[in-house]
Amino acid sequence: MAELSFESFVLTASTADLSEEPAARSDADAIEFRLDLADDPLAALDVYDGSLPILVTNRPTWEGGDATSEADRFDELASAIDYDSVAAVDIELGALTGTVDAAAHDRAVSLREAARNQDVTVVASVHDFETTPPIAQLNELLEVAATEGDVGKLATVAHDRSDALALLTATHTATQNGLTVATMGMGEPGRHTRAVAPLYGSRIGYAPVDPENATAPGQYDLRTLREIVTELTRTA
Numbered sequence: 001m002a003e004l005s006f007e008s009f010v011l012t013a014s015t016a017d018l019s020e021e022p023a024a025r026s027d028a029d030a031i032e033f034r035l036d037l038a039d040d041p042l043a044a045l046d047v048y049d050g051s052l053p054i055l056v057t058n059r060p061t062w063e064g065g066d067a068t069s070e071a072d073r074f075d076e077l078a079s080a081i082d083y084d085s086v087a088a089v090d091i092e093l094g095a096l097t098g099t100v101d102a103a104a105h106d107r108a109v110s111l112r113e114a115a116r117n118q119d120v121t122v123v124a125s126v127h128d129f130e131t132t133p134p135i136a137q138l139n140e141l142l143e144v145a146a147t148e149g150d151v152g153k154l155a156t157v158a159h160d161r162s163d164a165l166a167l168l169t170a171t172h173t174a175t176q177n178g179l180t181v182a183t184m185g186m187g188e189p190g191r192h193t194r195a196v197a198p199l200y201g202s203r204i205g206y207a208p209v210d211p212e213n214a215t216a217p218g219q220y221d222l223r224t225l226r227e228i229v230t231e232l233t234r235t236a
């Protein structure tokens, strides 16, 4: 069973192609495998022999991904967590809390239970592709996400410096309150939060090996993010 601790910052190389792992190995701590963007994800997991542990994500269209069938995507995730190489699974907070629909809720809760029985870490994720909500809402989202999952993850579109600052402040507050969270601003004005948020407690970063394969707007490429975070945490 692959081990992955979120007690400190984990930099994931986000990809739809596990054959990128050797190129990611020197800079990443883990792979985020986007099942929804891959051709035959379970076949790829079958033959995976990389050394980086994997966080599996199967993002539905209602949360900005490509997975169209809820039943299929949860079945794939349930199969994926059986692989020894898979150390963590991303489950959307909207599914875990039942705000999407009752069927998604049941599937999400049983996936979480199966993951925990296998020591697979659960990342409960929230995305806002329109805006960065007011700080009180950010605090609330992080608290709920970190309670529903082992790590609460929040990605919002930042339109300006105030949005970026709100996200960083919420990250700092949650961390000070003992929550395990990961945050990142999407879009150009949010880009720097990806480098700075780890200083305020964010435990996961996402970056493509090849900048052309970014999985969200505003991502740094993997090498760049690793270098900046290393530099900032050395001098902090």
Ligand SMILES: O=C1C[C@@](O)(C(=O)O)C[C@@H](O)[C@@H]1O
Binding pocket: 014, 032, 034, 057, 059, 090, 125, 155, 184, 185, 186, 206, 207, 215, 216, 217, 219
């Ligand atoms: O949820 C996230 C975060 C992300 O959207 C980002 O903004 O870096 C990238 C996605 O691949 C990942 O699943």
